[in-house]
Amino acid sequence: MKQLIRLAVVIIAVSAILLVAISRLNASQGYSGSNTLTVYNWGDYIDPAVIDEFEKETGITVVYETFDSNEAMMTKIQQGGTSYDVAVPSEYTIEKMKEEDLLLPIDHSKVPNLKNIDSRFMDLAFDPGNEYSVPYFWGTVGIVYNTKQIDGIEFNSWEDLWDPALKNKIVLIDGAREIVGMGLNSLHYSLNDTDPEHLQEAYDKLVSLKPNVRALLGDENKLLMASGEVSIGITWSGDASEIMAENEDLDYVVPEEGSNLWFDNMVIPKTAKNIDAAHEFINFMLDPKIAAQNTEYVSYSTPNKEALQYMPEEMVNDERFYPPPELTDRLEVYENLGKENLARYNELFLKFKME
Amino acid sequence: MENKATRNLYTIPYVIWVAFFVIAPILLVLYYSFQDLDGNFSLTNYRNFFTPIYLEMTLSSFWYAFLITLITLLFAYPIAYLLTKLKHKQLWLLLIIVPSWINLLLKAYAFLGIFGTYGMANKFLETIGIGSKQLLFTDFSFVFVSVYIFIPFMILPIFNALDKLNPTYLDAANDLGASRWTTFRRIVFPLTIDGVKAGCQITFIPALSLFMLTRLIAGSQVITLGTAIEQQFLVTQNWGMGSTIAVFLIIFMFIIMFATGTKRRRARG
Numbered sequence: 001m002k003q004l005i006r007l008a009v010v011i012i013a014v015s016a017i018l019l020v021a022i023s024r025l026n027a028s029q030g031y032s033g034s035n036t037l038t039v040y041n042w043g044d045y046i047d048p049a050v051i052d053e054f055e056k057e058t059g060i061t062v063v064y065e066t067f068d069s070n071e072a073m074m075t076k077i078q079q080g081g082t083s084y085d086v087a088v089p090s091e092y093t094i095e096k097m098k099e100e101d102l103l104l105p106i107d108h109s110k111v112p113n114l115k116n117i118d119s120r121f122m123d124l125a126f127d128p129g130n131e132y133s134v135p136y137f138w139g140t141v142g143i144v145y146n147t148k149q150i151d152g153i154e155f156n157s158w159e160d161l162w163d164p165a166l167k168n169k170i171v172l173i174d175g176a177r178e179i180v181g182m183g184l185n186s187l188h189y190s191l192n193d194t195d196p197e198h199l200q201e202a203y204d205k206l207v208s209l210k211p212n213v214r215a216l217l218g219d220e221n222k223l224l225m226a227s228g229e230v231s232i233g234i235t236w237s238g239d240a241s242e243i244m245a246e247n248e249d250l251d252y253v254v255p256e257e258g259s260n261l262w263f264d265n266m267v268i269p270k271t272a273k274n275i276d277a278a279h280e281f282i283n284f285m286l287d288p289k290i291a292a293q294n295t296e297y298v299s300y301s302t303p304n305k306e307a308l309q310y311m312p313e314e315m316v317n318d319e320r321f322y323p324p325p326e327l328t329d330r331l332e333v334y335e336n337l338g339k340e341n342l343a344r345y346n347e348l349f350l351k352f353k354m355e
Numbered sequence: 356m357e358n359k360a361t362r363n364l365y366t367i368p369y370v371i372w373v374a375f376f377v378i379a380p381i382l383l384v385l386y387y388s389f390q391d392l393d394g395n396f397s398l399t400n401y402r403n404f405f406t407p408i409y410l411e412m413t414l415s416s417f418w419y420a421f422l423i424t425l426i427t428l429l430f431a432y433p434i435a436y437l438l439t440k441l442k443h444k445q446l447w448l449l450l451i452i453v454p455s456w457i458n459l460l461l462k463a464y465a466f467l468g469i470f471g472t473y474g475m476a477n478k479f480l481e482t483i484g485i486g487s488k489q490l491l492f493t494d495f496s497f498v499f500v501s502v503y504i505f506i507p508f509m510i511l512p513i514f515n516a517l518d519k520l521n522p523t524y525l526d527a528a529n530d531l532g533a534s535r536w537t538t539f540r541r542i543v544f545p546l547t548i549d550g551v552k553a554g555c556q557i558t559f560i561p562a563l564s565l566f567m568l569t570r571l572i573a574g575s576q577v578i579t580l581g582t583a584i585e586q587q588f589l590v591t592q593n594w595g596m597g598s599t600i601a602v603f604l605i606i607f608m609f610i611i612m613f614a615t616g617t618k619r620r621r622a623r624g
Contacts, residue, residue, distance in 0.1 A: 071589050168489065174575055176590060215492040215574020220467065229471045229491075339392045339592065346591040351408050354415075354578050 047297030113286035121303035133265035139237035158186035176349035238300030261331035387598035400599035420562035431509035492574030516550025
């Protein structure tokens with residue numbers, strides 16, 4: 001008994017010392033100040049130097065946390081108990097979050113830099129008048145392929161993936177909307193199609209692709225494609241440009257049948273504690289020079305028109321990542337299909353994976 | 356009297372723990388499993404579970420968990436046996452245990468490199484003349500990595516059982532003319548069966564619901580019940596269906612625990 005008590009005392013003492021040490025460390029980094037801002041963003045989706053600059057300029061301390069899917073992010077905000085001041089969901093999630101009343105309106109008078117955003121990316125269907133959201137990055141879904149390893153196939157359409165020569169070579173995104181959407185697109189249907197017959201057709205079409213599919217992965221695929229382990233991947237344009245910078249044998253194409261056009265946007269969740277700082281942060285990120293610096297780091301496409309002049313020319317003129325309006329017109333934005341249809345998409349996707 | 360009072364005092368933490376962290380979550384899972392997408396009470400999820408897609412998934416989960424457990428056991432038993440015979444057995448045991456302290460995710464990423472086309476495993480295959488093979492994203496690599504991860508957990512209980520075995524039994528068997536195989540079959544194995552059962556439980560049950568490895572190592576070509584639960588909760592946000600799968604997983608686990616549980620041995624006359 002004596003020993004047990006002694007042990008308990010030791011553990012409590014050690015914990016107390018650690019607690020003091022942590023608060024000291026945090027104080028030395030300025031975390032103790034009441035003026036903190038919690039940003040909830042996708043992993044590897046901001047230039048850390050930009051955060052430092054924001055802290056230096058405003059005296060606000062930024063706590064940065066990351067998520068890896070829209071759904072996980074939304075679940076966490078829905079659960080409460082968090083104090084995220086700024087989050088960066090994709091467009092269809094913003095629709096859902098609006099429905100669930102999880103967002104606060106953005107005060108446009110506090111975000112004067114909003115004028116820098118290209119009007120193409122303002123006032124979109126998922127958030128009319130940008131009441132709740134401000135564009136952060138945008139991009140497409142397409143095919144990345146290794147030009148050295150794939151000979152004689154020019155990828156122009158989704159159909160090219162079904163070439164029997166590509167047996168066991170393709171790595172897909174582990175996402176139901178992306179893959180079922182690809183199946184629908186390859187049949188010239190809309191990727192927001194919910195007609196059960198069309199979905200069944202898309203499923204059958206996808207199953208016939210299965211011999212060519214080597215795996216379905218998440219972010220790991222970036223690593224494997226950059227190293228040459230995988231020769232064809234379906235992925236987001238930003239990931240593509242990131243790995244193309246590492247391995248110059250890679251090329252990216254948006255198939256001609258159409259594909260997904262997506263937007264990630266800054267929002268202020270209902271759980272926000274520091275709403276003023278949130279507006280300040282959003283405005284700061286829209287500053288042309290800051291946006292340019294951030295874009296060079298993240299390598300996704302920026303909606304900030306004024307930022308383009310501060311970026312390297314070969315980046316801005318690259319039509320693969322800054323496609324002209326003629327191309328973006330052919331692309332579709334994901335609509336919120338409702339839980340029932342999403343469940344159907346997922347069921348088909350699960351079945352496809354098990355084939 | 357005081358003895359009884361203190362004993363009651365000791366049960367408080369246990370009761371609180373079990374109530375909040377065992378019973379309450381199970382009840383919550385049960386509650387959600389009866390809700391459809393709109394939050395109404397319904398049996399849709401249970402009906403859904405008995406469609407070919409989930410039944411097939413259950414079967415394949417069991418098949419892989421069975422395979423993993425079997426292979427783990429085939430390696431773990433001889434290793435545990437060897438360890439008990441060594442001089443510094445605790446040290447050797449520690450060497451086997453230490454890798455299990457490393458985070459599972461790190462180990463999985465390491466295997467991405469080792470099994471890659473240009474990885475060490477393929478270099479080795481080429482050197483010995485077999486030629487490079489596609490190892491990554493196959494059933495083989497999934498089972499291999501799972502076995503690697505579970506082996507320490509299987510060795511530990513078997514090692515303990517073997518270590519506690521009274522060596523005079525073996526001498527007696529030898530003196531009475533039993534062959535080594537007979538000694539193993541009639542004495543060593545029956546006396547260590549509890550260790551084997553504990554090891555199998557500790558391997559089989561988590562193996563049923565492995566979900567991260569199915570994507571990282573098997574490239575989502577192997578789908579287990581764990582993967583389905585993860586997807587229902589995080590992607591579809593169909594908590595009802597996720598809970599229903601979890602309910603079945605819990606039922607399966609109870610059955611396994613019951614089947615492999617140690618029964619109180621009757622005193623033999």
